[in-house]
Amino acid sequence: RSQKEGMLTGLTTGFLDLDTQINGFQPSELIILAARPSMGKTALVCNFAEAAADEGETATIIFSLEQSKLELAERLLCIRSGVNGHSLRAGDLEDDERHRLMEASSEISEMPLFIDDKPGRTIQEISAICRRLKRLSNLGLIIIDYLQLIEPEDKTMPREQQIAQITRRLKGLCKELNVPIIALAQLNRGVELREDKRPRLADLRESGAIEQDADLIMFLHRPDKYDPEDHPGLAEVIVAKHRSGPTGIINLTWMASSMRFANYTNMDVPEGGYMGDGGGFG
Secondary structure, three states: OOOOHHHOOOEOOOOHHHHHHHOOEOOOOEEEEEEOOOOOHHHHHHHHHHHHHHOOOOEEEEEEOOOOHHHHHHHHHHHHHOOOHHHHHHOOOOHHHHHHHHHHHHHHHHOOEEEEOOOOOEHHHHHHHHHHHHHHOOEEEEEEEOHHHOEOOOOOOOHHHHHHHHHHHHHHHHHHHOOOEEEEEEEOOHHHHOOOOOOOHHHEOOHHHHHHHOOEEEEEEOHHHOOOOOOOOEEEEEEEEEOOOOOEEEEEEEEHHHOEEEEOOOOOOOOOOOOOOOOOOO
16 A cells, blocks of 8 residues: 555555656546556556555446456455465465455455456446446446457447547546546557567557547556566556656566566666656657
């Protein structure tokens, strides 16, 4: 939990340095979290969801258009308990791990956390569910995994226009409900072809509208995906666009066994790994 929580104007991300950089997730902000496949986008938003729901006062809904409710529940259990994901799936658990899982399961069941895993949701369906949830509970965070899987209203439109319509509707929904929306997005393959694999705004698929409508754009980058010797376990959250504050790079630690991220504690920060409060990017 963030030590600066009392000073945050937004909802905690669950990570100290990221909270400091963006001041938490702000009401009515459209937030994009983008990365290449298998970087850990879903794991990171599960961390965000767990931190937000753990506050106990605000409800969180995850629209999982790709993974099932069961898969997300498994991720949340691993994040909460710290139990190894492979051990959980294999049922090969020590007594203390079983105890931690039971405890985590009990805590998660008490959280105001909702998961909708129906594939092919339209923006109208997502909006209707969120409006109903806002009426029935104190909805504080909406997560969509992921943007490009939302069913377009008009399939004959060019793809870029379809995405533009979806991001415009999402931005409108943020404002209407006064709730932050985090939408995950895929990056195009151009990243893989460059020597410097750090994502840039131009790497967003159908990027024009996403870049224009988003208040905050973050990229998730793990150098060890490209070179296992390159800072193993280091993850970078690149704040590439920030309408109400500074851009920069925040370091997190990726804990693969329990499918979660943690505050970065290594003081020996790799060169270029953190650009500080004033560091511009992109």
